Amino acid sequence: TFSELDDHHNLDHVDAALFMHHEDDPDLHNHFFFFLNEKVFSYYQNKVVEGYPKDISEVFPGIPDHLEAAVECPKIDCDEDSVIFFKGHDIYHYHMNTQTVDKKHFESMPNCTSAFHFMENYYCFHGHQFSKFNPKPERCTASTPERPAGSSTGDDDDHVEREKCSRVHLDALTSDDAGNVYAFRSHHYIHKDDGSDNITVEAIDSAFKEIHSDLDAVFSYDNHLYMIKDDNVHVYKIGEPHIHLDGYPKTLKEELGVEGHVDTAMVCNDHPHIAHIIQGNKMFDVDMKATPREPTNERPLSLFKHVDTAMCGPKGVTVVVGNHFYHFDSVMIMVAARALPEQHRVSSGLFGCDH
DSSP, X not given: OOGXXXXXXXXXXXXXXXXXXXXXXTTTTTOEEEEETTEEEEEETTEEOTTOSEEHHHHSTTOOSSOSEEEEEOHHHHSSXXXXXXXXXXXXXXXTTTTEEEEEEXXXXXXXXXXXXXXXXXXXXXXXXXXXXXXXXXXXXXXXXXXXXXXXXXXXXXXXXXXXXXXXXXXXXXXXXXXXXXXXXXXXXXXXXXXXOOEEEEEHHHHOTTTOSOOOEEEEETTEEEEEETTEEEEEEOSSSOEEOTTOOEEHHHHHSOOSOOOEXXXXXXXXXXXEEEETTEEEEEETTSSSOOEEEEEEOTTOSOOSEEEEETTEEEEEETTEEEEESOHHHHHHOSSOOOEEEHHXXXXXXXX
């Protein structure tokens, strides 16, 4: 239906979406808006509007990138036609006529991963629950969380099964020095103990509260997890609990000498001090022992236009694209390969699901 979204290979998800109500401006009224990373797409009658995608800041000045939710609020509910944007605990009321923004911080509001306006009610979805909320800026408070009718009762086994067997692509993946696997998807992370079938699923907030959700990349080095989100690097000492190091986050440029969006990163046993960084269809190396660190040895990845995530383990390299993965014996073989190896499904091959 919205085929142009697929033309942007690094924009492989939708952060937020809304159907605009603003009769004062026919260029916006009754248009669909999709927000992906720093871009916004506008559609009218299922056709992309000429000139889109554009930067979010160009169309909605004062609204940040990498949103988590958005919902329209017509003047009958918000006194004037507005759009409400959500990012973390920050809520942005964007006033359409004046193009001004009211930003408020609400610790009492859950982190909305989607927002929806239906009839006279406004809904904030978070995890497997939702809350109703008052959309007006001065009264933006949420009700007690509820579960959608017919949803799971929250049984832990059902939750683990649902997350590990999901066909939604992984955001980030790594294996630590002990061989334990960490897989990140949206607001959850999956932990698989080395050499066993023991798999747990937890909210990212519970172990990595500084990250919250939507991790870009992660790699393990020297018993630490290096976690990349947007332009920042967080470092955690692996343990129970994982300890966020003082002085972090640092910028990608400051910590790794890297600029731009990172799709995935990994450290392999054959070169235990080299972080392999992948951006689009290119890979380069960062020597973790160097001062300052900087990217070197850039080379193309002929088999992949885009990689969702990848990791190194005792048996080689696992490259994940969508809900499938490919195995290579080493990074050198992956770079030199001219044909894809056998394709495996992530849910069954990595997490033991039967579907």
